[in-house]
Amino acid sequence: MKPLLYLTLRSTFNGIKRALTSGRRLISLLFVAGYYLMMFVRPFESPSRVSSRMSRPVVSFPDPALLDPLIFTGFVVLTVLLSAGVFGYKGGFRPADVDVLFPTPVSAKVVMVFRLIRDYLLTLLMPLFFAVLGWRGTTAGINALFRNFPEHGGYITRAAMVSWLLVALAWVAVGYAASLFVNRSDLRSDRNRLLIGLIIGVPVLLVAGYVTIRLRADFSWENARAIAEAPLMRFVFPTATAATMIVMAPITGSLVSGGFGLLILVTIIAIAMKVALGQVGWMYDQAAARGFDTVNIRALQRKGDTLGMLAQQARQGKLKQGRVTRWIAGRRAKGAGALLWKEALLQARTSLWQFVVFAPIALLLVALPLYAAEEKGRGTTGILFLVMQAFGVFTVSMSTAQSGFIELLRRVDVLKPLPFRPMTIVLGEIAGKVVGPTLIVLMGCILGVALQPEIWPEAVTAMFIMPALAILLVSMVLMVTVLFPDVDDPAQRGFRNLITLFGFALTVLPGLGVLVLVYAFKLNPMITIVPILLINLGISVGLAMISGNLYSSYNPSE
């Protein structure tokens, strides 16, 4: 364990020291440090200072019998979140681990336990993140929740904490056991994957079907409560059931029930750890046999470099020429049009799958509220339609823009010597990225009108303002990417994401304000088309000019 601790501590210390050597890295580090400091310090401010700035909401807590399904639902949500990556490869090893650590006599079991603890500590941060972000609301909520049980409040909080610690450990251990079992490089791995898939997948599908059918029959609070109390749910989510039993013990006074919950969780952890440690011989094999392709793809994933990931897949022979790309490749373009031709070709080759995945989701999001609306007509449905369209535009623009602009930086040696001004290159890149979102918006508008013809004013409005929104979002991503171009630096990466989100909020605000005003005065939304187009395109041009200037002075060696 000592060498591993030494490695972790020295790497962390050197990483921080290194961050202090570069201006941009330092800004990023200070920002991230300040962000977390603020988040962690604020909750510990004296209560008088906090209460002087806020008024605590008065929540009248429902009947104590409702606490059980509420707590169970909370743990089910956590369980679903924790189980989402259960099949994923848990190695998380770096190439250096394979080349340096694996050939040493350090026991593989020690390495596994060390990584398990590390992953466990990371998992524990998950609810903390939400709690810290919404600290005030959370504390007020928790206070209100236990108002009826002031004498037990301390015990309940402690029981909840113990439950969470055990549930998180159970899922980390289950994750390791399942991952090592299904990702073996031998012939049994396919069978194992099918087996575990059936064990976990079938009950989850059954529950999903059960919940859907029951909620469709009666969409009410009472029915939701009955579903949470159903024996089937308690059986399918054993960790949530056990955790609920532990939390409820101080309230119901049933220590036997609490002890039984504890026993269930400890048993799950023990079995999962035993299975995981039994498979430890495959841990190094998985890391090395999967080669560094996985590691490389993960690194690219962290950077948001989708094009890099696809290039990696192409190297493995997994990327095929499609009909669309062949058709585009056969076209000709002149001058700056070549930039668009290149962009179309790359998009078709790399982002077509994103379009295929995102388009149905975006259309579903648009269609569902329209389909489910009981009253035909505009009003809330129209607003919901615009919100969903904006959400679709946001999702698709983000996914195509971020990876595309990393590619723009990477290919600077190819693009800059071309006979175009930096601004032309930048505009070509932006234009290429908004085609996908625009197509989805158009499809959404057609679908929207087909489902509810009354919302045609919103559909016409969306056809104009949503592409402008896409241009705005893409321009913002481009500017922030060129401003903080070090994709390998995690601090800068995190900082870039924060700035991008902050920039979105700031630049989208004027257009959104216009739309809100129009709805507040119950005017026709179509009158927002011209002002929003002018505002969004104006901001986009400004952002593109800044990006062009930054790009012209961009030096990849710096």
Next chain:
Amino acid sequence: MLQVHRLVKQYKNFRAVDDLSFSMGAGEIVGLLGPNGAGKTTALRCIAGILRATDGSVLINGHDVVADQARAKAGLAFVPEVPSLYELLTVDEHMKFVAMCFDTVDVYERNRDELLARYSLTDKKDALVATLSKGMRQKLSVACALVHNANVMLFDEPLIGIDPEGARELKDEIQRARDGGASILISTHLLDTAEKLCDRVLIMRRGQKIAEGTLEQLRNFSGMEGRSLEDIFLMLTSEHGNEATPLPNA
């Protein structure tokens, strides 16, 4: 010192190493040769305990690399082709970390200055690995292999990326280790180096051993008297090579 018995590594539908057997005694340098994709690196990784063999066994100093991992690896050093190192450790910290893994920190601290100087790493002692050039990384990787008293050393293309001076130094180091009684297995594409450096060579193709022996034995076997290792290698590994001929020393 190193015994590989009927080693097999199977990936779903692909057999990367197929029934590989050989053994090495003390004070011997064996060259592991073969065209790209022959299974050399996979074989080395199975021997180093990085990959889990589908079948067969590997004994290092009499200890099974799977069943008795810690004891087997205690006498082993592995230098990969393109060394991936811990970027955020300094050169000194990196070597110290490896020494800690082998529980030989005291030995390392006694020999540190000499080891760093031998590989021209003295000036870079406190530099982060991330800042090293490709050649310096290769040297560090070799230096790391020497921080403990390994008597079975595996080198995967050790001379690629090293400057001529470093290459000479490394070859001398390998010969010194051999003279000190170590068994050294080197995978390489540099046939002239293998010819000069190795006592024996083992040629692989498509995961299988197709020949093994001294240069003289290979000449006799291939009927290419007086020819270089390169000529023999190309003949044996060509598509129409001598597939059915029994192996020398096999």
